[in-house]
Amino acid sequence: MTVSIKFLLYINILLFAVTVSAQDIDTIATQQERIEDTVVVVKVPEQYGLRVGIDLSKIIRSAFDDTYKGLSVLGDFRIKDNYYLAAELGTETKDAVENTFDATVKGSYITAGFNYNAYENWTGMSNLIYAGVRVGYSRFNTDLNSYTIYTTNTFFPPDVREETRSYDALSGAWLEFQLGVQAELFSNLYLGINVQLKSLVSQKEPEGFGNLYIPGFNKVTTDNKFGAGYGYTLMYLIPIYKK
Amino acid sequence: MLKKYIFGCLFFLLALGACERDDICAASTPTTPQLVIAFFDANNRTESKVINLTVRAIGLDDSITIKNDTIIRIPLRTDTTSTTFIFTKNPGILDAEEDPNNRDRVTFSYNINEVYIDRACGFKVTYDALTAQASDEGDGRWITDISINNSTIINDSIYQVSIIH
Numbered sequence: 001m002t003v004s005i006k007f008l009l010y011i012n013i014l015l016f017a018v019t020v021s022a023q024d025i026d027t028i029a030t031q032q033e034r035i036e037d038t039v040v041v042v043k044v045p046e047q048y049g050l051r052v053g054i055d056l057s058k059i060i061r062s063a064f065d066d067t068y069k070g071l072s073v074l075g076d077f078r079i080k081d082n083y084y085l086a087a088e089l090g091t092e093t094k095d096a097v098e099n100t101f102d103a104t105v106k107g108s109y110i111t112a113g114f115n116y117n118a119y120e121n122w123t124g125m126s127n128l129i130y131a132g133v134r135v136g137y138s139r140f141n142t143d144l145n146s147y148t149i150y151t152t153n154t155f156f157p158p159d160v161r162e163e164t165r166s167y168d169a170l171s172g173a174w175l176e177f178q179l180g181v182q183a184e185l186f187s188n189l190y191l192g193i194n195v196q197l198k199s200l201v202s203q204k205e206p207e208g209f210g211n212l213y214i215p216g217f218n219k220v221t222t223d224n225k226f227g228a229g230y231g232y233t234l235m236y237l238i239p240i241y242k243k
Numbered sequence: 244m245l246k247k248y249i250f251g252c253l254f255f256l257l258a259l260g261a262c263e264r265d266d267i268c269a270a271s272t273p274t275t276p277q278l279v280i281a282f283f284d285a286n287n288r289t290e291s292k293v294i295n296l297t298v299r300a301i302g303l304d305d306s307i308t309i310k311n312d313t314i315i316r317i318p319l320r321t322d323t324t325s326t327t328f329i330f331t332k333n334p335g336i337l338d339a340e341e342d343p344n345n346r347d348r349v350t351f352s353y354n355i356n357e358v359y360i361d362r363a364c365g366f367k368v369t370y371d372a373l374t375a376q377a378s379d380e381g382d383g384r385w386i387t388d389i390s391i392n393n394s395t396i397i398n399d400s401i402y403q404v405s406i407i408h
Contacts, residue, residue, distance in 0.1 A: 096362075098266065098362055098363070098365065099266070099267075099268065099363065099365065100268075100364070100365030100366065101365045101366065147365055147366050148365065148366075149275060149321045149322075149357075149365075149366055149367065149368050150268065150274045150275060150360065150364050150365045150366060150367050151274060151275035151318065151321070151367070151368075152270075152274060152275075153275075153277060153318040155300070155303070155305060155307065155317070155318045156300070156303070156318055156320055156321075159320075159321045159322045159368075208357065208358075208359055209359045210359055210361065210362065212362060221362070222266075222361040222362055222363065
């Protein structure tokens with residue numbers, strides 16, 4: 001399917017036909033038969049290279065959300081027609097202000113995997129609509145800043161504890177599914193957006209406390225291994241070769 | 244076309260991020276338990292006996308009043324390892340048949356265990372190695388005997404202390 005559409009696209013350009021997407025299967029088939037033995041297909045070389053950038057959503061959120069600081073760099077590398085190796089490296093600090101306690105989670109994370117581009121570009125364009133898979137790993141610390149012993153009885157005054165407790169060397173690992181689009185704004189500069197669905201595979205929890213937030217994975221909810229996220233990326237393509 | 248779509252998505256996602264679910268501690272979640280005391284008859288120690296009682300903690304003005312009940316639930320301090328109460332039997336009932344307005348001092352000592360429940364409920368305390376001691380307040384003891392049935396307090400569905408009167 002993919003190959004035949006691409007094939008037809010090139011044929012159409014040669015025949016000065018403009019639209020390929022509007023054609024139905026029947027005309028495509030007859031056209032294909034008619035021209036098959038007369039046309040030499042010229043393949044326009046496509047850009048391959050390393051694309052690097054930042055996640056703008058983390059910068060925007062850092063500016064507007066007092067409880068959040070985050071930064072991440074990401075990149076992908078086209079390895080084969082529609083396949084890209086992709087990775088992200090980031091750091092996040094999140095204050096978890098809950099009903100009866102207040103904690104700060106701070107750490108960094110890495111995700112790596114690949115994207116499959118399902119978007120058929122017109123010649124010369126290089127936009128992406130992609131699906132991707134990642135594995136993610138985070139190392140972080142949690143500081144429990146203050147907490148109140150939870151009780152439904154109000155006979156005694158609230159038992160508030162202010163001494164900070166630090167839990168170090170915590171970790172989490174997850175699998176991630178990503179859907180996204182990337183559009184070329186200017187030459188080699190891409191703006192993208194993606195949504196992420198994550199499934200926690202393992203975590204190291206603090207003794208006598210729990211993981212509230214895992215950098216890269218986002219909020220950890222009670223009795224639920226799923227997490228979600230989104231990214232808003234700005235990337236620059238460093239061209240390496242054409243193929 | 245694709246660019247417009249990306250800008251549109253941004254606002255949708257920013258709006259989505261603003262509506263996180265509030266975590267509320269469910270009433271069914273066991274949190275810090277209360278001490279459960281059952282009252283028994285001094286003449287027949289297996290038989291429950293009703294009591295009129297006020298419970299006041301040392302250092303606090305508030306009190307808990309119990310009318311004609313055989314079992315009570317009272318909180319223990321979570322910031323120290325002992326709580327002292329003044330138990331007044333038949334409070335203000337000066338013409339009561341037995342122990343009119345009689346005050347006894349009861350001290351409960353215990354170890355505290357802090358337990359993390361979850362994000363919504365936070366931390367609770369459970370108790371173990373519970374001991375109890377009763378003494379009179381100058382007007383004679385109405386508590387014939389006080390004993391520990393269960394030295395661990397994890398939930399308040401069973402009684403831990405029995406008082407004979």
